[in-house]
Amino acid sequence: MMNLLRNLDRRLIFLIMGLAVAIPVLLRFEPPSEVSMMTRNVFNAVEGLPDGSRVLLSFDFDPGSQGELLPMAMSFTRHLAEKKHKIYFMCLWPLGEPFIEDAMKLLQEEYPHLKYGIDYMSFGFKPGNEAVIKNIIVDWKKLFITDSRKQDLNEIPMTANIKSAKQMNLLISVSAGDPGTKQWIQYAATPSGLPMVSGCTGVQAPLFYPYIPDPLAGLLAAIKGAAGYEKVMSDRYPDLKEPEFVKARFSSTAAQQRMGPQFVAHLLMVLLIVLGNIIFFVDRSRGNA
Numbered sequence: 572m573m574n575l576l577r578n579l580d581r582r583l584i585f586l587i588m589g590l591a592v593a594i595p596v597l598l599r600f601e602p603p604s605e606v607s608m609m610t611r612n613v614f615n616a617v618e619g620l621p622d623g624s625r626v627l628l629s630f631d632f633d634p635g636s637q638g639e640l641l642p643m644a645m646s647f648t649r650h651l652a653e654k655k656h657k658i659y660f661m662c663l664w665p666l667g668e669p670f671i672e673d674a675m676k677l678l679q680e681e682y683p684h685l686k687y688g689i690d691y692m693s694f695g696f697k698p699g700n701e702a703v704i705k706n707i708i709v710d711w712k713k714l715f716i717t718d719s720r721k722q723d724l725n726e727i728p729m730t731a732n733i734k735s736a737k738q739m740n741l742l743i744s745v746s747a748g749d750p751g752t753k754q755w756i757q758y759a760a761t762p763s764g765l766p767m768v769s770g771c772t773g774v775q776a777p778l779f780y781p782y783i784p785d786p787l788a789g790l791l792a793a794i795k796g797a798a799g800y801e802k803v804m805s806d807r808y809p810d811l812k813e814p815e816f817v818k819a820r821f822s823s824t825a826a827q828q829r830m831g832p833q834f835v836a837h838l839l840m841v842l843l844i845v846l847g848n849i850i851f852f853v854d855r856s857r858g859n860a
Contacts, residue, residue, distance in 0.1 A: 576850055584843065591839045595831035601824060602834035610799035612789030613768045616741060617647070618807070622655045624740035629755065630674075632747035633666035636772055641670065642826035643770040643797035644745045646804055648674040649823065652682045653808055657729055658691035659739070660719075663703060663750040668696045668719070677821055688727045695719030700750040704758040707736045742767040752779060752787075760786035770796060794833070797826035 594600075620626070628647060632640045651658045658678075660671045671693050678685050685691060694715050697703050706714040711733055712724055724730040736742070742765045746752035752769040756779075760767040767786055771779065773793030783790060791800055801824055805811050811823040822828065 576846065588836065588839060591835045592832040595835050596828070598831075599824075599828045600831035600835070601827040602830055604795070604798060604802065604827075604830065606799040606803055607796070609783070609789050610791060610796055611803060612784070613770075613791055613796075614650070614789075614800060614803045614807075616766065616768045616788045617650050617654065617656075617743075620654065620656060620740055623657065624654075625657045625659065625738060626651055626741045626743060627659045627661065627736060627739045628674075628743045628745075629751075630660070630662045630667040630670045630745050631664050631751035632670070632745060632772075633664055636747035637670070638829070639772050639794050639797065640745050640747060640770060641673075641821070642794070642829070643791050643800055644670060644674065645677060645821045645825070646797065646800045646823070647743055647745065647770070648677055649681070649808075649811065650804060652678055652685060652691075655690070656740075659694065659729070660691065661694040662696050663700060663754070664747075665696050665698075671695065671719070673821065688722070688729055690729075692727060692729050693719040701754040701758050704736075704750075704754055708759055708763055709735055711735050737763050737765065739765060741765075743769065745770045746775065747772050748775065751775075756782055756786055770800075794826050794829050798830045801826050 617626070628644075628651065630644055632644075648658070660674065662668055662671060675687070675691065675693065678691055695718065697714060699706075699714075703714065711730075715724060717723055718727060718730070724733070736759060742755060742759060744752045744755045744767070746755075746769060752771055752775070755767065755769075759765055765786075766788060768789045768791075769779065769787060770791035771793075773795075776790060776792035779787060779790055791797055805823065
């Protein structure tokens with residue numbers, strides 16, 4: 572047996588690893604996980620607002636980061652819709668705009684009673700990076716004259732009486748880099764005192780920990796943070812587990828399902844490392860190492 576393991580063909584190991592990733596994906600396996608206090612703080616920041624509050628949701632990422640960030644972006648969208656908050660979409664990345672359209676399609680499919688211009692709307696993308704943030708904090712309509720559909724902001728119920736971003740009750744940034752969460756903290760949350768939460772890629776998360784709990788109330792870090800947010804959401808709103816939501820274009824458990832192959836693959840890697848060390852020490856004890 573030891574000789575068989577010692578001479579195991581690496582191609583067989585690659586095949587086993589492939590199966591460890593593919594099978595959980597096909598079975599939609601959701602591993603057991605604990606929700607961190609930071610994730611609960613993000614949830615509570617949205618949940619604690621009075622129904623109908625104004626929330627600015629910025630999608631500051633592109634397709635390269637959607638594996639980590641799209642599930643949390645859709646969870647934020649669902650949560651805001653469940654709470655009947657007014658959702659103001661925008662993005663600082665040009666490739667973030669298609670994801671805003673996806674989020675609005677989700678609202679049309681799952682919350683058909685919500686209407687564009689009354690319950691949610693999109694400013695779309697505006698070039699300028701942090702300059703965009705500096706401008707909307709002072710006077711929104713000097714920079715944005717129309718929404719993403721080229722409608723005059725003064726003719727849209729949600730924006731007719733909006734002067735600046737300071738009138739928002741909460742700021743949410745889903746960020747893959749610069750411009751993103753860092754700039755929203757520096758040029759919006761800190762100088763204006765706007766409450767803020769964020770979701771970001773795993774590599775970014777350590778950069779934002781010093782900003783917690785003020786001005787950043789909470790942070791969703793990578794796919795694990797997104798999975799935890801989905802779990803809290805499903806506990807609070809069990810209807811999201813209903814079949815019609817699971818079959819929707821963007822599943823309400825997408826992040827939890829993506830944790831499945833990661834969980835199994837990591838277990839397999841640990842097992843192979845332990846097995847390799849056992850073989851090494853057995854061989855060394857026999858003088859064969």
